[in-house]
Amino acid sequence: MALISRLPNKTFRFYSFVVLIAIAGFLVIHSYSRQSEPPSAGGDAKLVSVQPLPEMDAAMCEWVPASARTSLLIWQRDAGPRAAASDVSRVAAAKRPPIRTVGDSYSVFSAVAVDPVRNEVVMTDENLFSILVYDRLENTPPGASLSEPKRMIRGLETMLEFQCSLYVDPANGDIYAVNNDTMNRLVVFSREARGNVPPNRFLETPHTTFGIAVDEKSQELMLTIQDDAAVVTYSKTAKGNDPPLRLIQGDQTQLADPHGIAIDPKKDFVYVSNWGTVNSRRVPAGQPRLAGESGDRLAHENEPLGRIHAVPGSGKFLPPSITVYSRASSGNTPPIQVIQGSQTQLNWPTALAIDPERGELFVANDTGDSIVVFNAAAEGDAAPIRVLKGSKTLIKNPTGVYFDQKNNELWVTNFGNHTAAVFKPTASGDTPPLRVIRSAPLSTPAPMLGNPHVVAFDSKREEILVAT
């Protein structure tokens, strides 16, 4: 008191202010810690209740400009060197590199198509997000690490990610590449495209397109839509937000998680492979027809009914199938032909190809590790007329298949082992390929991480579970 009484009034007011600030700071920190961490009800990680946060009866308001935490940060910022060290450690922690990485450093072939005019083969790569173009007769020597592509399209400008199907225009070599579920865009590149270049044009598509087939006679392209169990048809030159010309969708269609699609130009039929899971879609009476993942806009009449129109509890698990339609059909149309049943050996039937002259349908049978070949007129629980499968074939998780009519060859892309393999179309059993293009050194393991969406830790087995 004696000291205080000797201070000038101005100095006294200054020190009083400092003391008040210090007390206020203490109270802020104290109240923060109390609010931030309610008293423990008996230690950590036990099944106990803790003191609930205050009931908020009024409308919930955002704490603007700052919560106690923010006040604390401001206080820390003003507190000098100690806070600065904390910030340094936080920045260093943010920049800390991973101690381990699981991932594939090589291209992984997904879809395949041949340009018979220019004698090239084109493949999509779902791992490094690229399109790779090779000479059609490329054959990676066993001692070589891999085959270098003639051209590569890759980079953020390309809009390429999980391109799961492909079409090459025989007239001009244009490459059509379908994104599955991360971009909602079909991108089209000219044959000259290479590097990190934007597509020459793109078409906004429904979410989860998978397969593409083009009918050159009618100049139309058809896409399968997984989410909506639908097939949409566009003009081949469609771009931007052009709407589909036709739509096949509905319970009668028997479409169920459709994947591959192929057109038989002789019969004018379209074949679709289905993995077998589906739900019903309905527009409630008096409600608008909505499109988009969240139903955020009105749908064009030929856009599929989106998931906003899913009927709760209508989901079904069906056996895998091949369903066949007249190419020009639309609406809730039943298939004219269905291949389905235990004899078919279908197991995640993915890409499809047609040999119209022999009347044969090739199916990339992903988890069957096989190519199953059907008479294109087969119906019901039909057995394949040939099965290409075995260690000599190198077929492992095939996701792409292409019939090269001009050169009478069958191409298979193997998601499971960095290879694309070429066979005679009549090959069956455990037959070695005629040629192989490899994108990685021989026997390089494939993690098969295509869109690692979620991880969990299995503490019992000390394993990282990764769902894609």
Add this chain to the structure above:
Amino acid sequence: MAHPQIAAFARLAEGNVKPRRSIAGQNTLITRTIHDLAYDPVRDEIIVPQLFAQAILTFRGGADGDEAPIRILQGPKTQLSDPERLALDPVHGEIFVPAIDRVLVFPRDGQGDVAPIRILEGPDTQLRGEGNVAVDPVHNLLFMNGVARVPGRGRMGQVLVFDRTASGNAKPKAILRGPMTQIDNPYKMVVYPPRKLLLVGIRTEHAASEDSFVGVWSIYDTGNVSPRWTIGGPKGILRQPRGITLDPKNKNVIIADKYLNSVFTFSFPEVF
């Protein structure tokens, strides 16, 4: 994405490696893209949503190959419409499934056409498409995140915090939102109850941005609060962080990145 699977990699796996096992094939009933998964350490089970068939699938913890699930939740009573994501409360045996502006809660042992045991829904919940969910069974909290349109402030990412047992038209206990949070597009979350921490994956609007990160908050943080720690960003290693999980024994944070098609393990003792 051409080939879905649930792959199990050894904890110490590195680089181009095959998974120890992979759940894939017709009998599994799974399909693309699996947007969520929970491992139940109590029952040693794996729980996965099936969007197209409107179902919740439960597998043995050690399931491998083309193996069928041991339980399926599916049918009209479930009210499941587009189950993309879920969270498991292994302590109380409950599965939380977001459904646009609702959260459906099911018993873990539910089999077949089972009705939810409670539903969180209504205007006061402020649920408007919050897609990601996490549960803290110790402190009895439920976290939902998404992007909200805030009057006068546009689009803002947020984390809504509810009582774990909230039902009906319950209000959130707290909202984590605002420029200091840097929560732009929040994605997967995970809770670490022993340290009372919440980890949230944050993506920026720009595709594959090096500014994406995983932020760490207290489970009691509310309002416009900076993350206590960040992993990645700005100009960091993460581009599009998706799944996050924890290995407490080894003090590791494990993060999946979609753009890099990779799974990263970070040593991050600060969280444990």
